[in-house]
Amino acid sequence: MADLKHLAPTPTPETKPFWEGAKRHELMLPRCKSCGKHHFYPRSDCPFCWSNDLEWVKASGKGKLHTFSIPQRPIMGIPGPFIAAIVELEEGPRIATNLIGVDPDPKNLRCDMEVEVVFDDLTDTVSLPKFRPVSKSA
Amino acid sequence: MTDFRNLSGKFAIVGVAESDELGTLPHKSALQLHMEAARNAIADAGLKKSDIDGVFSAGRQMSTETAEYMGLRPRYIDGTMVGGCSFLHHVQHAMAAINAGLCEVALITHGESGRSRLAMPNMSAPKDSLLWQFEVPYGIVFPFTAYGFIATRHMHEYGTTQEQLAEVAVATRAWARLNPKANQRGPLTVDDVMKSPVLAWPFHVLDCCLVTDGGGACIVTSAERAKDLKKKPVYILGTGEGMGHCWINQMPDFTAATGATISGPQAFAMSGVTRKDIDVAMFYDAFTITPILALEDLGFCKKGEGGAFIAGQRTAPGGDFPMNTNGGGLSYAHTGMYGMFIILEAVRQVRGECGERQVKDAEVALAHGLGGIFSAAATMILANAPQA
Numbered sequence: 159m160a161d162l163k164h165l166a167p168t169p170t171p172e173t174k175p176f177w178e179g180a181k182r183h184e185l186m187l188p189r190c191k192s193c194g195k196h197h198f199y200p201r202s203d204c205p206f207c208w209s210n211d212l213e214w215v216k217a218s219g220k221g222k223l224h225t226f227s228i229p230q231r232p233i234m235g236i237p238g239p240f241i242a243a244i245v246e247l248e249e250g251p252r253i254a255t256n257l258i259g260v261d262p263d264p265k266n267l268r269c270d271m272e273v274e275v276v277f278d279d280l281t282d283t284v285s286l287p288k289f290r291p292v293s294k295s296a
Numbered sequence: 297m298t299d300f301r302n303l304s305g306k307f308a309i310v311g312v313a314e315s316d317e318l319g320t321l322p323h324k325s326a327l328q329l330h331m332e333a334a335r336n337a338i339a340d341a342g343l344k345k346s347d348i349d350g351v352f353s354a355g356r357q358m359s360t361e362t363a364e365y366m367g368l369r370p371r372y373i374d375g376t377m378v379g380g381c382s383f384l385h386h387v388q389h390a391m392a393a394i395n396a397g398l399c400e401v402a403l404i405t406h407g408e409s410g411r412s413r414l415a416m417p418n419m420s421a422p423k424d425s426l427l428w429q430f431e432v433p434y435g436i437v438f439p440f441t442a443y444g445f446i447a448t449r450h451m452h453e454y455g456t457t458q459e460q461l462a463e464v465a466v467a468t469r470a471w472a473r474l475n476p477k478a479n480q481r482g483p484l485t486v487d488d489v490m491k492s493p494v495l496a497w498p499f500h501v502l503d504c505c506l507v508t509d510g511g512g513a514c515i516v517t518s519a520e521r522a523k524d525l526k527k528k529p530v531y532i533l534g535t536g537e538g539m540g541h542c543w544i545n546q547m548p549d550f551t552a553a554t555g556a557t558i559s560g561p562q563a564f565a566m567s568g569v570t571r572k573d574i575d576v577a578m579f580y581d582a583f584t585i586t587p588i589l590a591l592e593d594l595g596f597c598k599k600g601e602g603g604a605f606i607a608g609q610r611t612a613p614g615g616d617f618p619m620n621t622n623g624g625g626l627s628y629a630h631t632g633m634y635g636m637f638i639i640l641e642a643v644r645q646v647r648g649e650c651g652e653r654q655v656k657d658a659e660v661a662l663a664h665g666l667g668g669i670f671s672a673a674a675t676m677i678l679a680n681a682p683q684a
């Protein structure tokens with residue numbers, strides 16, 4: 159495995175609970191207590207209704223591969239080819255991620271296929287949520 | 297408050313130019329490219345440096361740097377920076393400023409050492425930025441990855457094919473072959489595109505724009521002031537701007553340029569022209585998918601039919617929809633923020649200055665740009681008369 163420690167982001171106050179959740183291998187989303195909607199990336203206030211009465215909830219970790227592309231060459235130390243993806247979470251928001259656990263060949267992929275979260279421990283303090291296809295036997 | 301439609305035909309683009317050279321220019325800084333383009337545009341307009349009282353510039357950490365380098369002390373400064381279409385936004389902002397009496401002769405400049413990277417500002421994202429927190433660790437860094445998301449979803453929802461994407465590159469190259477300033481002028485077929493290496497599926501290398509050095513500039517003034525200048529004025533009939541998102545993870549609809557659905561209707565409403573009146577269309581073409589979305593979201597065809605619209609080389613020389621006649625970002629030049637060059641070509645087509653690639657009787661041109669990853673958008677309609 160390539161050493162990708164240099165990719166670890168630095169959380170900000172409004173994103174910290176998300177990154178703390180990821181460290182525990184939990185996908186945390188902000189939800190607005192006023193309008194009930196989840197949003198992502200995490201903000202200080204609900205982008206839909208501007209309420210600042212937010213709570214953090216654990217997401218199911220299930221979603222659909224909304225779209226993807228497959229860079230062929232290494233990028234930022236990530237060996238190519240790899241699958242860059244946008245996943246639409248069951249709760250509604252979309253998240254940019256990588257799809258892993260499947261060969262990076264368009265033949266194996268289709269938009270809206272079911273995926274689930276897995277966590278990649280990048281450093282001692284940062285884990286990245288990534289996604290893999292839901293296995294048919296599961 | 298005035299009705300925005302009252303701005304139609306009241307302003308004109310009176311000077312356009314590129315830098316002295318385009319291409320691979322390891323002997324020129326980005327600022328020199330701004331300077332050369334500004335000097336050439338002011339000469340094209342028949343104006344003097346001292347006439348300039350507004351400076352509009354993007355791509356520097358501070359827009360005052362461009363004015364400083366050129367020895368200008370304008371009374372109006374605009375540093376709107378929304379990516380490659382910033383210069384189309386600048387045109388609309390210049391109209392507003394001139395209309396308000398805040399400046400009279402607006403210089404809009406672009407200079408970018410996109411290939412050689414000489415004296416380029418540091419635009420890298422800090423590790424606590426939204427970009428680094430939510431995209432960079434996944435290798436979502438280069439535009440081809442993010443634009444690929446849009447092509448993939450468009451293919452999924454509407455059956456757009458990689459061959460249709462390739463048709464865009466082929467038609468654009470056919471125009472480039474008629475433009476002596478174009479960077480890539482060799483013959484190109486759909487097969488060539490399909491056989492070129494995959495850069496990021498679904499894009500082949502030849503679906504992606506060039507990376508070159510260069511600059512461009514244009515001068516905007518009132519229609520009144522434009523009357524007695526060197527070149528025939530090119531009147532601005534309509535403008536609009538919009539945005540859908542900033543970062544790709546927030547794109548509201550991965551098959552639509554939401555910004556264009558805001559900028560387009562306003563530009564058409566201001567102009568009083570219809571889609572049928574457009575003689576030549578200049579669409580930002582960072583990737584082959586980009587003009588396909590512009591065609592759909594500006595209403596030249598139905599949503600999802602952009603691929604079919606473009607098939608059969610309809611947008612190539614001799615086709616019934618002349619598009620990207622300079623050879624585009626795909627074959628003419630792409631410095632990184634290509635939008636200035638679509639303004640230059642739209643103006644030249646309306647002036648009738650395009651030589652071999654001139655669209656016959658081109659009276660009305662549309663220029664449409666995007667910034668970021670379909671994030672910002674700006675649309676402009678130009679004509680050889682103040683009213684269509």
Ligand SMILES: [Zn+2]
Binds near residue numbers: 191194205207209
């Ligand atoms: Zn809310």
